[in-house]
Amino acid sequence: MPTIRAFWAPKAAAHEREWEDAAAYDEARQVVAVADGASSSYRAGVWSSRLVEEFLDQPPQLAPGLIAFHEWVAHVADGFQSASEAVSETSWYASDASRRGSFATFVGIMLMSGANGGRFVGVQVGDACLFHTRGDQLVTAVPTRDAEGFDSTPDLLGSSAYQESHGAEAGVYCEGIVEPGDVLYLTTDAMGSAMLALAEAGFGPRRFRTMVHELRTADVLEDDDVTLVRVETKESP
Numbered sequence: 001m002p003t004i005r006a007f008w009a010p011k012a013a014a015h016e017r018e019w020e021d022a023a024a025y026d027e028a029r030q031v032v033a034v035a036d037g038a039s040s041s042y043r044a045g046v047w048s049s050r051l052v053e054e055f056l057d058q059p060p061q062l063a064p065g066l067i068a069f070h071e072w073v074a075h076v077a078d079g080f081q082s083a084s085e086a087v088s089e090t091s092w093y094a095s096d097a098s099r100r101g102s103f104a105t106f107v108g109i110m111l112m113s114g115a116n117g118g119r120f121v122g123v124q125v126g127d128a129c130l131f132h133t134r135g136d137q138l139v140t141a142v143p144t145r146d147a148e149g150f151d152s153t154p155d156l157l158g159s160s161a162y163q164e165s166h167g168a169e170a171g172v173y174c175e176g177i178v179e180p181g182d183v184l185y186l187t188t189d190a191m192g193s194a195m196l197a198l199a200e201a202g203f204g205p206r207r208f209r210t211m212v213h214e215l216r217t218a219d220v221l222e223d224d225d226v227t228l229v230r231v232e233t234k235e236s237p
Helices: 044-057 067-090 092-100 189-198 205-217
Strands: 003-009 021-026 031-037 103-114 117-125 129-134 137-142 172-178 183-187 226-232
Touching (some): 103 129, 129 172, 129 189, 137 172
Antiparallel strands (some): 103 117, 129 137, 129 183
């Protein structure tokens, strides 16, 4: 069973409750998910939370083509949109914003353990990041290995019924062999870009917040909500 830890921090001047990313994991079931709510959209933090919670509660079957993922996103979006419209009925502005929908990037993985390691399957949308490391080697980096390879218009999963597929067609299927001692990181874009730039790893909870502050001060890390989940597979005895 892997060891999983999650770290996060809101924007520099923001309150903890204004954090609009989301992270969830279940060590026993070996399921992990991270989402980054688009701040300009309605109830972005609630939507990102719903995505990661549903991925843990009812994960889709992940395979090339991501057909089940498309169906899963539509199911999650329909339930979320119905609830959002009910909440927004008291305000014309909120009602209009609700119809436009909520949006987020997303990355989720499931691990299958074996005697000599195992494998993972996953899905990634937008600029949420998945890094698979083995020692000092970066085995896999999705969506990019380039710290400059991020922009301000990533693909997004949306709750709005105006999107026929809710953005699921942008999903990227990921899979890999996991050896004992490998580490996987799931991050939002600001953290992923900084990690690629610095090749940094192995953060503790207090060090993580200190590091975030120092990187923001040095203009290495964008002032955005940041989230990282670290999944470490056990070394062979």
